[in-house]
Amino acid sequence: MRDMLSAALKASRADYTEIRIEEREASRVSFRGPELETASTVLDKGGIVRCLVRGGGWGVATFNDLTDISRRVEQAYEGARAIQGELIDLAEVPVSEDRVTVPLEQDFRGVPLTEKRRLAAGYNDILRTFDPAIIDTSTSYWDSFSRVTYANSEGTLVEEERPMVNVSVSAMARADGNVQRAFEGVSKVSGFGAVLGHEEMVREVAERAVALLKAPRVKGGRYTVVCNPKLAGVFAHEAFGHLSEADFVYANPQAQEMMVLGRRFGQDILNIVDDGSIPGLRGSHKYDDEGVPAGRSDLIKDGVLVGRLHSRETAAKMGERPTGNARATGYRYPPIVRMTNTYVDSGDTSFEDMIADVELGIYACDAFGGQTALENFSFSSAYAYMIREGRIEEMVRDVILAGNLFHTLMSIEAVGNDFEWADFGMCGKGQGGGLPVAIGSPHIRIRDVAIGGD
Numbered sequence: 001m002r003d004m005l006s007a008a009l010k011a012s013r014a015d016y017t018e019i020r021i022e023e024r025e026a027s028r029v030s031f032r033g034p035e036l037e038t039a040s041t042v043l044d045k046g047g048i049v050r051c052l053v054r055g056g057g058w059g060v061a062t063f064n065d066l067t068d069i070s071r072r073v074e075q076a077y078e079g080a081r082a083i084q085g086e087l088i089d090l091a092e093v094p095v096s097e098d099r100v101t102v103p104l105e106q107d108f109r110g111v112p113l114t115e116k117r118r119l120a121a122g123y124n125d126i127l128r129t130f131d132p133a134i135i136d137t138s139t140s141y142w143d144s145f146s147r148v149t150y151a152n153s154e155g156t157l158v159e160e161e162r163p164m165v166n167v168s169v170s171a172m173a174r175a176d177g178n179v180q181r182a183f184e185g186v187s188k189v190s191g192f193g194a195v196l197g198h199e200e201m202v203r204e205v206a207e208r209a210v211a212l213l214k215a216p217r218v219k220g221g222r223y224t225v226v227c228n229p230k231l232a233g234v235f236a237h238e239a240f241g242h243l244s245e246a247d248f249v250y251a252n253p254q255a256q257e258m259m260v261l262g263r264r265f266g267q268d269i270l271n272i273v274d275d276g277s278i279p280g281l282r283g284s285h286k287y288d289d290e291g292v293p294a295g296r297s298d299l300i301k302d303g304v305l306v307g308r309l310h311s312r313e314t315a316a317k318m319g320e321r322p323t324g325n326a327r328a329t330g331y332r333y334p335p336i337v338r339m340t341n342t343y344v345d346s347g348d349t350s351f352e353d354m355i356a357d358v359e360l361g362i363y364a365c366d367a368f369g370g371q372t373a374l375e376n377f378s379f380s381s382a383y384a385y386m387i388r389e390g391r392i393e394e395m396v397r398d399v400i401l402a403g404n405l406f407h408t409l410m411s412i413e414a415v416g417n418d419f420e421w422a423d424f425g426m427c428g429k430g431q432g433g434g435l436p437v438a439i440g441s442p443h444i445r446i447r448d449v450a451i452g453g454d
Helices: 002-011 066-081 113-130 199-214 229-244 246-251 253-258 312-318 351-356 405-410
Strands: 016-032 035-052 058-063 097-100 134-152 157-175 178-188 221-227 272-275 296-301 341-344 360-373 376-388 391-396 400-404 412-415 438-441 444-452
Touching: 002 016, 002 066, 002 134, 016 066, 016 113, 035 066, 035 113, 058 066, 113 134, 113 157, 113 199, 134 199, 157 199, 178 199, 178 376, 199 376, 199 391, 221 229, 221 351, 229 246, 229 272, 229 296, 229 341, 229 360, 229 376, 229 405, 229 438, 246 253, 246 312, 376 405, 400 405, 405 412
Parallel strands: 097 157, 221 360, 341 438
Antiparallel strands: 016 035, 016 134, 035 058, 134 157, 157 178, 221 444, 272 296, 272 341, 360 376, 376 391, 376 400, 400 444, 412 444
């Protein structure tokens, strides 16, 4: 493989050439209600060539036949020559040569598909038999082991293993025309053992779906809101993280006006970070899909915007450093700027102190869905509780948080000391499916939040 890549790169007539090859073995088992929907194993292999010609642009060729990569390089070169575009520069990065392996205890590739089916069926049966009010269930097991080989004409050559194992469960309950859903998942860079023994999590999902049927709708208004770590992490990712991706900022004049480095976004207690180098997380990798080492990028530090996320191209355009955030969902796509593990860093307030002086507020948990439009956002929490005189009280439902990002960030008045990573996270950005990411946060408290409801 190394010799073949080296020969193809040397033969390239482009000013810059890179080749990325991915070999992936994956399996999936999914149930919908009592029915087995999927039980499959997939082997996939292919690659992508990108060539850059000065005065031209990017030429791209994808392939599944690895025996004639030099021909694909020539096709990508001709594509680059055909483009008349703006001059594209790439920020300088160190040349790397590395091989990254990930040892797995109880490697899922050696586990029979029948055993994976048995695991998913067991979790699904817990949901189905928990309560007659549960009318539908969904349970999925999925694993993937990828070997990614990346080489470019500057001399970088890295090989990296990227394993992942996941299980997710969802229950839908209905009573008198009221339908509610609860869900949970576990995803690890680990072996098969990481998805075993989650029966209690599954029961909690079923119990929550049924409990939501009896929960009253929240009364709309403005409240002090305490977000649990998962909802706070989703907020940081969706409402703020995407605005930190430099390809979006560079192409959007309105975003450029908003995302000015040095602008104060919050109080001194607020710190938001993206870090793809933390071992064992869904968004982690030693190198991104341009061969750039991953690392920590402070986005908001002490309440002030100090950084953003880059590919080599956007870093050169904006005169900033590459951050190792050029990622692709697979070999069929070129890398674009993507988050890795995005989180609100820990503060020093305990959860007890955070709610102690709240006379009437909402404790909002997890995220059911949402949308963002530049600085405006709307999120639905998966479930919530009223806070009354410093105590967590009755469950409520249909809690929708909406507002302006900058006002909301400035209104964060307490950051907890109880940081948690969420076990499941996907990010979509127009590339054929989601990309694994991690989100994390402690509890946070936000004053004066608009809540939709009755």
